[in-house]
Amino acid sequence: MKPYIKLITATLLLIPVFTGLAEDKKDLPNIILIMVDDMGFSDLGYHGGEIQTPNLDFLAQNGVKYSNFYNSGRCCPTRASLMTGLHPHQTGIGWMTHTRHNLKRLEKFTSDAYQGHLNRQCVTIADVLKQNGYATYATGKWHLGLFEKDDWPLQRGFDEYFGCLRGHTLCFQPDKQCPIYSGNELVTRPKSTTDEAFYTTDAFTDHGLEFIKEGMKKDKKPFFWYLAYNAPHWPIQAFEDDIDKYRGKYMEGFRAVRQNRFERQLASGLIDSTHRLSPLDKDIPIWQDLTSKQQQESDLRMAVYAAMIDRVDQNIGKIMRFLKETDQYENTLICFLSDNGACPEFSILGHRNIVDIQARNADHLVSYGRAWSQVGSTPFRQYKSFTHEGGTATPFFIHWPAKIKSNGQWYRDSAHILDVMPTFLEISGSNYPEKLNGNALHELAGVSLTPSFNHQKLARTEGIYLEHQENASLLQYPWKLVGHQVALKNGTDFSKWELYDLSKDRTELDNLASKHPEKLQEMAKAWEVWARKYTVFPK
Incomplete structure (x- = not known):
């Protein structure tokens, strides 16, 4: 049997399996797909991290938590596969999306597989779910096409959108370089959705919740919400009170923090006790050899990064409370992952001014550096853009109280980002079309994850293939x-x-x-x- 799902076969397979998941249209689940940006394998609490993520930890422990889940190793190729269920090259994003910065780099390619934006031989999850009666919302980072409106969310199946189209933006004060859009319209001065300053993580959450509230007033459609946080991608920027929680926690240095994470991974069963911790790159300095100033700045960089993830978790808590208050918690499926491994850009100890708060929050390129990214990759070697484990292995869980009764065990079968689209089609009773708007579509490349809900083996018959740069x-x-x-x-x-x-x-x-x-x-x-x-x- 071929590794992808044939169109006709997929349609037939969905019907009997789906019967056990939802009896009729009124039982269709809401779906919230949450992706964070550049988060390492070990950053979350339930993956060994010291960062406080109680809400994400709770959802994972009470859902299906996957120990061997893979993304595509980089921002936009992963997003292309996530949204379409296809290999990145099939969608036109075999390298990266095109921007004025890398347009010349993309011009060297002769194949349409590297055109730098979604083609019309693919459809998004939103396209398909909308045909089955879902309201479709997207908030956050898009990164699937910039220059032509045809590539933007509203033209790719979403009813509402609020976020940034580019690969990054400033967290507190998005500017003309990397602006915010509401639908197809530029937002020159985005307003805060809280009693604090505007902050992208808060705004992307709150606008999505507002879309859902407005939709509930109009009809009783189930909703699909794609929530793509830009955190913790550079520039690393966070509220000072969140940063203060972590100041000093990283003064023990890269190796000690990494060892502590590894020991927690072993204790939780995430990593087998026979596996070894990979060494740091040879050029990563010994912590004690750094000057006091370097140690203080490095501790601060990691504290800012940790605060960004902490803020994401706070917003996950806000979403959970909303779902419970509106009696939607039980039948809402929440899926969570990162787009790639930890980010090593742009130097060993981090980039740009981290100490001056005003300068930090206005800088597009302030980062935490390769040393801390290797801590994020614990226990693996390598990081973002590599296809080694450090670049492609990601935390992943599915939480759905109505249908998933978890015992807290790890699910061990290897799974891939291509499997998300077939899973959502099955649980929503949706059929993958042969054509859309007259365009013939590629066949899906993944398998449904629904067997994992009962800790059964997936129907995958061949391997997981990757290529990036x-x-x-x-x-x-x-x-x-x-x-x-x-x-x-x-x-x-x-x-x-x-x-x-x-x-x-x-x-x-x-x-x-x-x-x-x-x-x-x-x-x-x-x-x-x-x-x-x-x-x-x-x-």
Whole structure:
């Protein structure tokens, strides 16, 4: 059986399985899909982090929490796959979206797979759910097309939108460089939705809740809300009272914080006790070798970053309270993940002025640095843009009280962001169309996650394939083929492939390429076939 769901097969399969999930239209669940930006694998409390995330931890513990879930390794390719259920190259975002900054870089590509915005051979989750009677809302970071309005949320299936179209924005005072939009209209001076200053995390939550409230006045449609926070992506900016919670907590240094996270991961069962903690990059300094000023600034950078995640969790609590107050909590499915691994940009110890509050909150590029990003990647090596575990493994959970009765165990089957669209189609009783507006559509590439609701195996018959900016991987558990800068313009550099047995080595420390050349050849050939089928090549 092929790894994707045939259109006709998918339609037939949805009907009997769906019967057990919702009896009729009135039982259709609301769906809230929450994505954070550049958050590391170990940042959340239930994933080993010291950052206070009680609301996210509660939802995960009382839903299905996945220990082996993968994104696509970078902002917009992940968003493209999440929204469409297709590989990024199928959607036209095989590299990144186009901006004036990287337009020349994209011009080197000859394939439409790298055009830099969503094409018309794909539909979004919102497109499909709207056809099945859902109200569709989006708030937050879009990053799927900028220059043409046809690529914006309202033209891609959403009824309402409030957020930033670009890959980042200032948290307190979005400006002309990275502005806020309401629907298709530019918002020159966005107003605060709280009694504090305007802050994107708060605004993206509150505008989404307002969309839902207004929709409830009009009709009783179920809703789909795509909530894409820009936090904790740079620029790292947060409220001072949130930052104060974490000042001093990171003065023990990178290695100590990382070790503590790893020990909590082992204790929770997230990571197997036989797996080892990967070493930090060799150029990461010893904490005690830093000057007092460097230590203080580094502690502050991580405190600001932690405060951004803390604020996200506060807003998750606000959403939970709203759902309970409006009697929608039980039949609302909440799904949560990060778009990629922790972000190493732009230097080892962080970028730009972090100490001056006014300067920090007006700077587009202030960051926490590669050293802390490797703490975020605990226990893995590598980070954002890599297809090693540190770049693509993400916290992921699904919470749905009406249908998921959790015992707090980890779900161990490997799952991928391509699986979200088939899952939402199944639980909503929606059929994936063969065409939309006269355009023939690609077939879905993932499988439904609904078997995981009862801790059953998924129907996946082949591996999980990835490629981003020449980095590539194929996961056929327990084997993982992975390479850095291996997928060149017209083919692969075979010498750069690595091979790991994740059942014994999830942190990718023992390269078995020379010990198992036949397995390496087999998987490399399979990856090459996939890459040419899904237009990774030619670039």
